[in-house]
Amino acid sequence: MWWLLRKGRTMTCLLFTQSLLLTSNAHSYSYISKPSRSFHNHIHYPNLSSAFLHPIASSAIFAFSSKPGSESRTGSLKSMQNPESISYLTQREAAEIDEALMGPLGFSVDQLMELAGLSVAAAITEVYKPSEHNRVLAICGPGNNGGDGLVAARHLHHFGYKPAICYPKRTPKALYDGLVTQLESLSVPFISVEDLPLDLSEGFDIIVDAMFGFSYHGFPRPPFDGLIQMLISLRNYDQTRQKSPVIVSVDIPSGWHVEEGDVGGEGIKPDMLVSLTAPKLCAKKFSGPHHFLGGRFVPPVIAEKYKLRLPPYPGTSMCVRIGKPPKIDVSALRENYISPEFLEEEVGSDPIDQFRKWFEEAVGAGLREPNAMALSTAGKNGNVSSRMVLLKGFDENGFVWYTNYESRKARELSENPHASLLFYWDGLNRQVRVEGSVQKVPDKESEQYFHGRPRGSQIGAIVSNQSTVVPGRNVLYELYKELEEKYSDGSVIPKPKHWGGYRLKPELFEFWQGQKSRLHDRLRYSPEESNGKRAWKIDRLAP
Numbered sequence: 001m002w003w004l005l006r007k008g009r010t011m012t013c014l015l016f017t018q019s020l021l022l023t024s025n026a027h028s029y030s031y032i033s034k035p036s037r038s039f040h041n042h043i044h045y046p047n048l049s050s051a052f053l054h055p056i057a058s059s060a061i062f063a064f065s066s067k068p069g070s071e072s073r074t075g076s077l078k079s080m081q082n083p084e085s086i087s088y089l090t091q092r093e094a095a096e097i098d099e100a101l102m103g104p105l106g107f108s109v110d111q112l113m114e115l116a117g118l119s120v121a122a123a124i125t126e127v128y129k130p131s132e133h134n135r136v137l138a139i140c141g142p143g144n145n146g147g148d149g150l151v152a153a154r155h156l157h158h159f160g161y162k163p164a165i166c167y168p169k170r171t172p173k174a175l176y177d178g179l180v181t182q183l184e185s186l187s188v189p190f191i192s193v194e195d196l197p198l199d200l201s202e203g204f205d206i207i208v209d210a211m212f213g214f215s216y217h218g219f220p221r222p223p224f225d226g227l228i229q230m231l232i233s234l235r236n237y238d239q240t241r242q243k244s245p246v247i248v249s250v251d252i253p254s255g256w257h258v259e260e261g262d263v264g265g266e267g268i269k270p271d272m273l274v275s276l277t278a279p280k281l282c283a284k285k286f287s288g289p290h291h292f293l294g295g296r297f298v299p300p301v302i303a304e305k306y307k308l309r310l311p312p313y314p315g316t317s318m319c320v321r322i323g324k325p326p327k328i329d330v331s332a333l334r335e336n337y338i339s340p341e342f343l344e345e346e347v348g349s350d351p352i353d354q355f356r357k358w359f360e361e362a363v364g365a366g367l368r369e370p371n372a373m374a375l376s377t378a379g380k381n382g383n384v385s386s387r388m389v390l391l392k393g394f395d396e397n398g399f400v401w402y403t404n405y406e407s408r409k410a411r412e413l414s415e416n417p418h419a420s421l422l423f424y425w426d427g428l429n430r431q432v433r434v435e436g437s438v439q440k441v442p443d444k445e446s447e448q449y450f451h452g453r454p455r456g457s458q459i460g461a462i463v464s465n466q467s468t469v470v471p472g473r474n475v476l477y478e479l480y481k482e483l484e485e486k487y488s489d490g491s492v493i494p495k496p497k498h499w500g501g502y503r504l505k506p507e508l509f510e511f512w513q514g515q516k517s518r519l520h521d522r523l524r525y526s527p528e529e530s531n532g533k534r535a536w537k538i539d540r541l542a543p
């Protein structure tokens with residue numbers, strides 16, 4: 001078992017392997033369970049606790065800094081695409097960070113495991129959609145790395161995947177018992193090593209390698225040696241056949257040296273590596289297409305202490321890609337949409353009601369800017385142009401957006417009032433097309449909307465002669481500063497004449513719902529006269 005004990009991330013460092021073996025296997029984990037006194041006694045952390053207790057003012061660790069004046073987010077992301085500019089941790093540093101998180105920084109192992117497992121599941125969903133990679137096998141080791149795998153499997157279940165677990169050496173502790181119970185309550189099957197199909201590619205689309213964490217050395221013992229071998233042979237299989245499951249390694253590809261990587265060159269070659277907290281040195285040797293960072297819990301004081309340079313996490317995401325995304329064959333990019341059927345008998349007779357329903361569902365689904373729409377216009381020469389604008393209101397009178405009345409779109413609309421709007425709601429596999437003629441909204445309405453905007457946007461609208469050539473960004477900035485100063489007393493900013501709203505009065509709607517095998521639903525609403533009254537005719541169009 002000694003090699004297993006050393007594999008866990010909790011193992012503070014190689015130097016302490018011996019002493020750990022003499023204490024307990026509680027330390028064989030990725031993040032340590034609360035370190036025992038004796039454990040502490042073996043470790044020399046120069047000024048570590050004082051650094052944590054007296055956080056240094058945030059400085060140049062831009063990855064964790066969102067302060068004005070720090071490197072911009074885009075700048076950070078750009079430089080972070082170069083894996084060379086990212087911090088990689090030695091085994092010792094990784095262990096020290098775990099120890100600090102679990103000590104002076106007040107985290108519990110359960111919390112870190114939950115966040116790590118969630119990060120792994122989130123990274124998987126970024127690349128492998130459940131519609132195409134549904135069947136997951138999580139192979140879990142006895143330590144915290146295995147715990148991460150159990151947590152990831154639970155989240156994957158909730159994300160729509162079908163996980164199964166191979167967990168041959170269960171750890172008899174409440175934390176792990178709880179994770180097993182949670183999975184059992186979801187009817188996630190546990191498969192013994194003996195019951196695994198000899199050829200994993202037959203039963204699974206994704207294999208989560210959560211066997212061993214970050215202090216592995218030596219030779220894996222049964223059954224993990226055999227399991228690792230099965231994953232290695234998937235690669236050989238891949239060379240002879242079309243499709244084999246992808247391998248996702250949690251923090252360290254099992255069997256790799258934490259700092260040296262795949263020393264003999266014959267180890268697991270994962271397709272995805274999800275580094276936790278920060279990548280370990282072995283991750284430099286990872287050559288698969290998808291390297292992600294997870295474990296969004298590193299406080300600035302740790303980043304400061306270890307001079308960590310890591311990419312910022314986007315929005316509320318639990319993971320972030322490290323390095324460049326792989327080269328993509330654009331022609332091979334396709335989604336198989338799976339949606340509820342969209343039938344004539346279920347839609348509203350009034351397209352505005354139907355639009356409202358879908359719009360509310362887009363908002364409810366938490367989609368980003370569900371009111372963003374592509375507006376297409378064509379001037380008198382017939383050339384068409386499209387751009388995104390934001391819907392600012394809709395009702396039976398039409399769809400409203402605001403813009404500059406001297407912009408290209410405005411010129412084209414003055415020449416030809418016919419336009420088309422297109423909404424695309426990705427997460428719901430939906431698009432809505434609205435076509436009609438456009439008019440300016442009454443000035444009073446524009447006036448009212450203008451004054452409800454943030455003052456910065458009001459000034460921006462005055463400053464920008466939209467669609468004209470500008471000699472440089474600084475010109476706009478100078479003008480903006482001038483006006484900001486001018487209106488710094490809080491006085492009313494007058495709406496410029498060249499700014500206002502447009503309203504498109506719909507003459508045609510098309511609601512599109514993506515379906516399997518390209519058999520999409522398309523329902524078109526077009527106006528017709530019925531008993532002298534204007535009504536909407538609904539037709540199904542071929543996809």
Ligand SMILES: Cc1cc2nc3c(=O)[nH]c(=O)nc-3n(C[C@H](O)[C@H](O)[C@H](O)COP(=O)(O)O)c2cc1C
Nearest residue numbers: 372387388389390401402403404407408409410467
């Ligand atoms: C998501 C999104 C929303 C936008 N919303 C507006 C808007 O509401 N009004 C606007 O004038 N420009 C908006 N823009 C900028 C336009 O796409 C476009 O660059 C600008 O209106 C100039 O277009 P034009 O030169 O074709 O007239 C938006 C851009 C994006 C990406």
